Amino acid sequence: AEYMGRTFxxxxxxxxxxxxxxxxxxxxxxxxxxxxxxxxxxxxxxxxRKTCVWRSIENPLVTDTYGEHAGVNITxxxxxxxxNWICTGDERGKVKVWAPKHETKITKLELQAIGGKVNDIDxxxxxxxxxxxxxGRESFGKIFIWDSGSxxxxxxGHTKKLNSCSFxxxxxxxxxTGSDDMQANFYMGPPFKFDHSLKDNANFVNCVRFSPDGNYxxxxxxxxxxxxxxxxxxxxxxxxxxxxxGSVYQLAWSADSRKLVTVSGDKTGKVWDVESKAxxxxxxxxxxxxxxxxxxxxxxxxxxxxxxxxxxxxxNEADAQPxxxxxxxxxxxxxxxxxQINNVLYSGDGSGRVCVWKVGEGSLGRLLHSxxxxxxxxxxxxxxxxxxLVAAAEKVAAWTAxxxxxxxxxxxxxxxSIGAVALPNRDIVLVLTSGSILSFQGSSQIASFExxxxxxxxxxxxxxLTLLVGTQSGQLFAYNLNDAGVxxxxxxxxxxxxxxxxxxxxxxxxxxxxxxxxxDVNILDAATLQSRxxxxxxxxxxxxxxxxxxxxxxxxSGGVDNHVIVWNLADPNKFIKTDFAHKGGVSVVTxxxxxxxxxxxxxxxxxTWSL
Numbered sequence: 001a002e003y004m005g006r007t008f009x010x011x012x013x014x015x016x017x018x019x020x021x022x023x024x025x026x027x028x029x030x031x032x033x034x035x036x037x038x039x040x041x042x043x044x045x046x047x048x049r050k051t052c053v054w055r056s057i058e059n060p061l062v063t064d065t066y067g068e069h070a071g072v073n074i075t076x077x078x079x080x081x082x083x084n085w086i087c088t089g090d091e092r093g094k095v096k097v098w099a100p101k102h103e104t105k106i107t108k109l110e111l112q113a114i115g116g117k118v119n120d121i122d123x124x125x126x127x128x129x130x131x132x133x134x135x136g137r138e139s140f141g142k143i144f145i146w147d148s149g150s151x152x153x154x155x156x157g158h159t160k161k162l163n164s165c166s167f168x169x170x171x172x173x174x175x176x177t178g179s180d181d182m183q184a185n186f187y188m189g190p191p192f193k194f195d196h197s198l199k200d201n202a203n204f205v206n207c208v209r210f211s212p213d214g215n216y217x218x219x220x221x222x223x224x225x226x227x228x229x230x231x232x233x234x235x236x237x238x239x240x241x242x243x244x245x246g247s248v249y250q251l252a253w254s255a256d257s258r259k260l261v262t263v264s265g266d267k268t269g270k271v272w273d274v275e276s277k278a279x280x281x282x283x284x285x286x287x288x289x290x291x292x293x294x295x296x297x298x299x300x301x302x303x304x305x306x307x308x309x310x311x312x313x314x315x316n317e318a319d320a321q322p323x324x325x326x327x328x329x330x331x332x333x334x335x336x337x338x339x340q341i342n343n344v345l346y347s348g349d350g351s352g353r354v355c356v357w358k359v360g361e362g363s364l365g366r367l368l369h370s371x372x373x374x375x376x377x378x379x380x381x382x383x384x385x386x387x388x389l390v391a392a393a394e395k396v397a398a399w400t401a402x403x404x405x406x407x408x409x410x411x412x413x414x415x416x417s418i419g420a421v422a423l424p425n426r427d428i429v430l431v432l433t434s435g436s437i438l439s440f441q442g443s444s445q446i447a448s449f450e451x452x453x454x455x456x457x458x459x460x461x462x463x464x465l466t467l468l469v470g471t472q473s474g475q476l477f478a479y480n481l482n483d484a485g486v487x488x489x490x491x492x493x494x495x496x497x498x499x500x501x502x503x504x505x506x507x508x509x510x511x512x513x514x515x516x517x518x519x520d521v522n523i524l525d526a527a528t529l530q531s532r533x534x535x536x537x538x539x540x541x542x543x544x545x546x547x548x549x550x551x552x553x554x555x556x557s558g559g560v561d562n563h564v565i566v567w568n569l570a571d572p573n574k575f576i577k578t579d580f581a582h583k584g585g586v587s588v589v590t591x592x593x594x595x596x597x598x599x600x601x602x603x604x605x606x607x608t609w610s611l
Contacts, residue, residue: 015610018608022048023053024048024326025053026048027295027307027330033249035252036077037299040081044056048604049331060326072092076118080123081126086099086100087132089134090118093136094110097147108146111144114142116135118133119133119135120133121133125167135161142155143155143189155175157197162180165208168217173192174186174214184197184219186229201227206250207248220250224241224243228240244262246266248264255298258275261303261317263305263306266292269315281317283320285313285325292308327365328355330351332600336590336598337382338590339384343358347606349378354375367397367399368406377394380416380418381419385423387401390420395443396411396438396440413438415433418455426464426483428441428484429441436448437449437469449479449485453492455470457500465480465481467481473499474496474499478490496516501545515557516543519542521557544585545586554566558587559586563577564597581599581607583602586600597609
């Protein structure tokens with residue numbers, strides 16, 4: 001390809017993916033979330049918005065993702081017992097069977113299973129048959145052959161949406177379903193036919209699961225009970241009233257089928273002994289609303305409980321407190337900050353959450369402030385100023401960088417923030433809004449400077465003397481800075497006819513990179529703001545983020561086109577382009593070293609890449 005008189009390679013190099021810092025499962029108050037495991041590979045599987053995530057249970061940083069459901073939310077997923085295939089379902093009722101081990105995750109089957117959201121999926125033990133259930137118009141479920149889609153029975157006998165399904169993992173095969181019509185149904189086959197209804201609940205049946213040996217299945221209901229049935233005949237064995245103080249959302253069995261675990265809206269989980277029908281252990285993660293337990297899985301001796309916050313908590317079956325907790329995002333990543341000294345990466349998202357990651361190791365939790373666990377709107381700026389972390393959203397919050405302790409109540413802004421920068425070697429943070437530049441020490445505002453230029457982005461020079469602000473009209477405004485913030489307007493220069501989305505000074509202070517909505521990355525002389533005759537255009541849509549390598553020789557850019565491109569200042573004709581780095585668009589990029597960079601996107605993933 002040729003642009004601006006330069007010839008680019010038609011087959012550019014790609015960066016190598018190092019790690020995925022994965023999103024956590026979808027959660028919603030008042031309902032459940034389904035976790036699945038594949039015991040042979042030690043893998044945890046779940047949907048997260050438009051992405052299906054599967055990750056090692058023992059080493060959660062070993063993660064992969066799948067997002068090929070045409071931009072709609074994936075709502076259910078299950079591994080084939082043989083480990084070769086995963087079936088996912090989405091909010092429009094479509095299911096796909098695909099190969100997680102294949103480089104391109106090749107699709108084997110795609111079909112319309114039901115007319116609405118798929119809530120649960122399960123496989124037969126021979127990996128030949130699949131049942132998918134959820135919401136629909138004419139039918140609430142489908143049973144089909146994994147590779148042809150041919151029907152092998154019928155889901156009938158329910159009058160409302162189905163929440164759960166389970167395949168008996170031994171012959172003779174059976175299927176059980178649970179529904180909002182307050183009953184569970186029992187099916188025999190193949191071909192599978194309705195056998196009888198189980199009307200032992202007074203509220204929604206949220207979950208139904210066969211034991212691994214097939215001798216039992218159990219249901220969990222919003223009436224707070226669990227019911228145990230014979231796995232072969234579907235006859236009731238026992239109903240445990242008030243098993244929890246709230247809705248029983250999900251349950252899972254131990255590998256030996258002797259115990260099961262239930263989780264509830266009462267914020268507790270309980271381990272039950274099947275023989276005695278008694279609870280033998282109780283666990284919890286806290287008393288706040290976000291500690292409601294809405295999903296659960298059991299792998300070997302580890303119970304994984306999902307909280308409403310999205311946090312995944314690992315318990316030994318006899319312990320009351322988790323031995324490990326994993327946080328992550330549930331909405332698109334909007335900003336990144338790298339602490340090189342401690343090798344820690346911070347990421348903010350569209351819901352106001354700030355996550356903390358040890359690079360190369362995984363989750364260190366979330367930044368919490370005193371009254372809420374997130375800032376309630378998109379985090380637009382995340383910076384560090386003399387040992388203080390500051391996040392800007394609709395509020396400005398601050399924490400100590402050393403131990404992540406909240407520094408008082410966040411400050412509410414009159415307008416939503418657009419971005420934030422820290423002044424070098426000072427404890428001052430500048431927050432850009434639509435009408436002003438605000439100066440903060442921690443979360444306390446100390447000064448303001450009014451604007452009339454429709455700002456969109458900002459960057460501060462390495463010497464801390466100049467602030468650049470980009471605008472909707474494509475101009476750059478340069479401001480003089482003092483110890484408290486903005487002192488005066490220095491100059492303004494037209495750069496492009498497009499909206500300026502991102503600005504970055506090179507660390508050596510010699511250059512400025514400007515990314516715009518017209519697909520361009522422009523390189524300017526920092527002293528004069530004049531073009532260096534470097535205008536890179538290889539994105540196919542708006543470029544939203546740009547950053548420099550520490551040695552000032554490379555620029556990385558991320559765009560709405562899902563792609564990340566690394567440009568070389570010394571050899572402008574060469575670049576490294578990574579296609580589809582994030583499904584739904586790349587939101588932010590930053591370098592961690594001269595050869596490693598990080599990206600965040602609408603898929604709620606943070607990824608690191610090497611050159």
